[in-house]
Every structure is written in structure tokens, then in C-alpha cells.
Amino acid sequence: MTLSIEHALVMGGILFAAGLVGFLTRRNLILLFLSIELMLTGVSLNFIAFGQHHGNYQGQFFVILILTIAASEAALALSLVVALNRYRNSLDVNLWRDLSEQKLKTKAVATEMGEADHIPMQFPTLTPAGLDPLTKQLPANYAEDQSSDPA
Amino acid sequence: MFPVVFGQSLLLNRIPVDWIAILAAVIAGLGAYLVQTSDTSTQRRSASKWIGIVLLIASAIVVMARVPMTLERMLFFNFCGLAIIGCVAFITARQPVYAACNFAIAVLSVCGLFMLLSAPFLAAATMIVYTGATIIIFLFVLMFSQRAHLQVQDVALNTPGLAMIASVGFVCLVLIASAGYKVPGLMSSGETIRVTDTVAEGTSTAGDSLAVSNPTPDETSVAIISKSPRMTVAGLGRVMYTEYLWLVEIAGSLLTVAAIGSIVIARNREYNVAGSEEARSNAS
Numbered sequence: 370m371t372l373s374i375e376h377a378l379v380m381g382g383i384l385f386a387a388g389l390v391g392f393l394t395r396r397n398l399i400l401l402f403l404s405i406e407l408m409l410t411g412v413s414l415n416f417i418a419f420g421q422h423h424g425n426y427q428g429q430f431f432v433i434l435i436l437t438i439a440a441s442e443a444a445l446a447l448s449l450v451v452a453l454n455r456y457r458n459s460l461d462v463n464l465w466r467d468l469s470e471q472k473l474k475t476k477a478v479a480t481e482m483g484e485a486d487h488i489p490m491q492f493p494t495l496t497p498a499g500l501d502p503l504t505k506q507l508p509a510n511y512a513e514d515q516s517s518d519p520a
Numbered sequence: 521m522f523p524v525v526f527g528q529s530l531l532l533n534r535i536p537v538d539w540i541a542i543l544a545a546v547i548a549g550l551g552a553y554l555v556q557t558s559d560t561s562t563q564r565r566s567a568s569k570w571i572g573i574v575l576l577i578a579s580a581i582v583v584m585a586r587v588p589m590t591l592e593r594m595l596f597f598n599f600c601g602l603a604i605i606g607c608v609a610f611i612t613a614r615q616p617v618y619a620a621c622n623f624a625i626a627v628l629s630v631c632g633l634f635m636l637l638s639a640p641f642l643a644a645a646t647m648i649v650y651t652g653a654t655i656i657i658f659l660f661v662l663m664f665s666q667r668a669h670l671q672v673q674d675v676a677l678n679t680p681g682l683a684m685i686a687s688v689g690f691v692c693l694v695l696i697a698s699a700g701y702k703v704p705g706l707m708s709s710g711e712t713i714r715v716t717d718t719v720a721e722g723t724s725t726a727g728d729s730l731a732v733s734n735p736t737p738d739e740t741s742v743a744i745i746s747k748s749p750r751m752t753v754a755g756l757g758r759v760m761y762t763e764y765l766w767l768v769e770i771a772g773s774l775l776t777v778a779a780i781g782s783i784v785i786a787r788n789r790e791y792n793v794a795g796s797e798e799a800r801s802n803a804s
Contacts, residue, residue, distance in 0.1 A: 375698040375699070376593075376596060376600075377633070377637060378694065378698050379541075379691075379694055379695060379698055380600050380603070380633065382690065382691050382694030382695075383600075383604060383607075383691055383694075384603065384607065384626070384630065385690070386687035386688070386690050386691045387604070387607035387608070387610070387611060387626075387687070388607075389683065389686065389687045389690065390552070390556075390611050390680075390683045390684055390687045391607075391610060391611040393678065393679060393682070393683035393686070394556065394611065394677045394678055394679065394680045394683045395611065395619075395677070395678075396672075396673035396674075396676060396677070396678060397616050397619075397671075397673045397674055399616060399620075399658055399661060399662055400616055400619055400620075402658070403610070403619070403620060403623050403658060404611075406623070406627075406650065406654060407607065407610070407623065407626065407627075410626075410627055410630050410646075410650070413630075413634075413642070413646070414630060414633060414634070414637075417634055417637045417639045417642060418637055420639075420751075421637050421638055421639070421751065424751075425759075426751065426755055426756050426759040427759075429639050429641070429642055429751070429756050430756065430759055430760060430764055430767075432639070432642050433642070433645070433760070433771075434767060434771055436642075436645055436646065436649050437771040437774060437775060438771075438774070439649070439650075439654070440649055440653070440654070440775065440778075441774055441775055441777075441778030442778075443653075443654045443657065443658075444778050444779060444781075444782040445778055445781060445782050445785065447657060447658070447661055447782065447786070448781075448782035448783070448785040448786035449785060449786075450661060450665075451661065451664075451785075451786045452785055452786060454665050455788065459671065459673070460665055460671070460673055461671070461672065461673035462673065463673070463678070
């Protein structure tokens with residue numbers, strides 16, 4: 370028993386669906402573009418599986434083209450994100466709703482943070498090593514120790 | 521009449537539907553939905569998050585229990601599981617930096633799948649392009665525009681229920697289609713193709729020098745690993761620079777155009793060099 374092409378195709382479909390969910394739900398512009406990259410990855414997996422299935426290199430070559438397109442798209446998307454961020458000073462995609470159809474009914478979305486969401490970002494901390502010269506006075510023989518240290 | 525023909529074909533060629541796989545997909549979608557909506561700006565329920573994780577694990581168990589395991593399948597499903605974990609963590613992470621890192625996990629697992637599907641060059645290229653270049657640059661932009669606290673666009677979601685229903689429906693369609701159709705190809709069902717070691721690397725570009733032998737009629741699914749023609753990087757390079765050379769040139773031109781365009785779009789017009797706006801307005 371070996372692998373079958375259906376597994377690879379279903380896996381590509383799952384990746385595409387995950388990217389679809391990310392694209393439809395997330396509101397951060399950068400994460401939207403990352404979701405598109407995820408969908409492209411699923412399509413690439415399908416192409417490689419089909420190329421392997423048919424025993425030629427057309428699928429793999431198409432994936433190289435997809436990589437090129439993805440790189441171009443990432444470059445343009447990042448410049449667009451920088452430009453949009455400069456206009457509205459935020460990465461929220463819902464701030465650009467006025468670009469949509471006028472007749473389209475849009476549900477009201479949250480524009481303010483709830484009370485429970487004001488959690489400060491957690492950044493990694495480093496264990497302090499050695500003496501902190503700002504808060505603690507260096508010992509008087511510190512330089513002598515350094516110079517006399519054989520190591 | 522199109523509808524009649526459509527209905528007849530649906531009735532006559534009854535597609536075998538793999539209900540257990542679809543059930544697993546629905547369970548997994550429900551779990552992902554619960555995890556995603558457990559911690560939004562309007563609600564915070566850690567219980568539904570854990571229920572969702574349990575549902576995801578249950579769907580994985582359902583899938584694993586149905587597939588007989590070999591070493592290749594075990595590798596394949598390990599990479600698949602890691603990729604799906606990365607995807608779910610990507611769409612549920614609140615902090616965008618963590619979401620980007622989870623995206624990197626998912627793409628690296630897909631690189632493992634590429635390696636298993638005998639595409640080592642594409643695995644390396646995807647690692648370099650996606651997780652090397654794209655993720656790093658996106659992280660730069662994220663940190664460039666990052667505030668000290670979580671913003672509303674990091675926490676709130678747009679229509680999570682509809683999106684999850686749509687994507688679960690899509691996965692179910694893929695499952696039905698892949699169960700109902702046998703893809704005609706070099707390795708059609710019941711045939712296995714063995715590549716002897718005497719076949720030099722790169723000579724089997726189109727699989728023309730292969731011996732078809734050992735039919736195994738009990739194998740219903742189509743074997744694609746270790747029975748396929750050996751795909752090599754050299755063969756890929758040969759195809760790239762002989763048959764599809766013009767496409768390579770077009771792709772290179774496209775990259776150049778995209779680079780120039782992104783520079784033009786991202787340029788800050790308020791800080792032009794040497795006051796060129798003033799100089800232009802004075803000249804005119």
C-alpha cells in the first residue's frame with residue numbers, strides 16, 4: 370500500500386479551505402495576504418500531486434510559476450499595505466468598506482475594543498546576565514578583575 | 521435540456537460518497553469554528569476553545585483509524601497533521617506575529633509533503649521563498665505597524681460562521697469528487713510501474729522508459745509514490761530551460777515589473793528627495 374493521489378488532493382483542498390477561512394474572517398490586512406499565500410500553497414500541492422501522477426514535470430514547472438506570482442504578489446501587497454497604513458493609520462480592512470458596492474448591505478462590525486481585550490502584548494524576556502551598570506554600582510576592583518583574568 | 525440531463529447523470533452515475541470522511545471534515549470545521557470564535561472582542565469562552573480542540577483531535581482519530589498505515593502514509597499524514605495544526609493556529613491566533621509564525625509552520629509542513637511527492641527542488645524553493653523571504657518581510661511590516669496593544673482588527677472577526685460553512689462545504693465537495701472519480705493518468709488503477717535502478721537519473725523525463733508490470737487489482741487507489749517515474753531536479757531544469765524557456769523569461773519580466781511597481785506604490789510622496797514637489801510647483 371502506498372500513497373494515493375486522493376490524499377494529496379484532499380490535503381490541497383484543506384489548505385485552500387483554511388486559507389479561505391482566514392481570508393474571509395481575519396481583519397488584519399497582512400493576515401489577509403498571508404491567507405492568499407496559504408491558498409496558493411494548496412494549489413501548488415495539487416499541481417505537484419498531478420505532475421507526479423502523470424509522471425512529467427509540467428506540474429512542478431507550474432508551481433515554479435506560482436512561486437514567482439506569489440513573490441510578485443507579496444511585493445505588491447506589502448507596498449499596498451504600507452500605503453494603506455499611511456492613509457488610515459491602521460491595518461483594519463473594514464476601514465476600507467466605502468470601496469464596496471453602495472447597495473450592499475453590510476452588517477455592523479466591532480470598531481472598538483471590548484473591555485476584556487486590553488491585554489498588553491507579551492514579549493519574550495531575557496534573563497539578565499551580569500551586572501546592570503544603570504542600576505547597580507560596579508565594584509571598585511571590577512576593571513582589575515577583568516584585566517587579571519587569565520581567560 | 522440541461523437540467524434533465526444533469527439530473528439523469530446524477531441518478532445514473534451514482535457517486536460513491538465517503539460519508540465518514542465528510543463527517544470528519546464537518547467535525548473538524550466545527551472544532552476550528554469553536555476555537556476561532558472562542559476568544560473574540562465580544563466574547564471569551566475558554567470552554568468552547570477546548571471543546572473545539574477535542575473535536576479537531578476526534579476528526580484526526582477518525583481519519584487515522586480508517587487508513588491502513590504504512591511508513592510512507594505515516595510520514596505523509598504526519599506532515600498533513602502538522603500543516604493542519606499550523607493552519608488552524610494561523611486562522612485562530614490573536615496576535616498577528618504568532619499568526620505569521622504559524623503560517624510558517626504550515627508551509628514548512630507542506631514542504632515536507634513536496635519532498636514526499638518527489639519535488640525536492642520545489643520544497644527547497646518554497647522554504648526559501650515563503651518562509652525565508654515572505655514571512656520575514658511580512659514580519660518586518662507587522663512590527664513596523666505594530667501598536668503596543670492588540671488592535672480591534674486582530675481580535676474581531678468578519679462572518680466566521682459563514683466562512684467556516686463555505687470552506688467545509690468546499691472540502692466536502694473535494695472529498696466527493698476525489699472519491700467519485702478515478703483520474704486517468706500514467707498510473708491508472710490496478711497498474712504499478714516499477715523503476716529499475718538501471719534507469720539513469722534524468723532519462724525518464726516523460727516516463728517513457730518504464731516497464732509496466734505487476735498489476736495488483738485489489739489496489740483501488742492510484743499509487744503515486746515509489747512506483748512513479750523518478751522525478752529529478754536535473755529533469756526539471758532541463759524542462760525549464762528547453763520547453764518552457766519563454767515562460768521563464770515572462771516570469772522574470774513579471775518579477776522586475778512587480779519590484780518596480782511596489783517601489784512606486786510604497787514611495788512616500790510627502791518626503792520627496794530635495795523638495796522636488798516645491799521645485800516642480802515653482803517651475804510651473
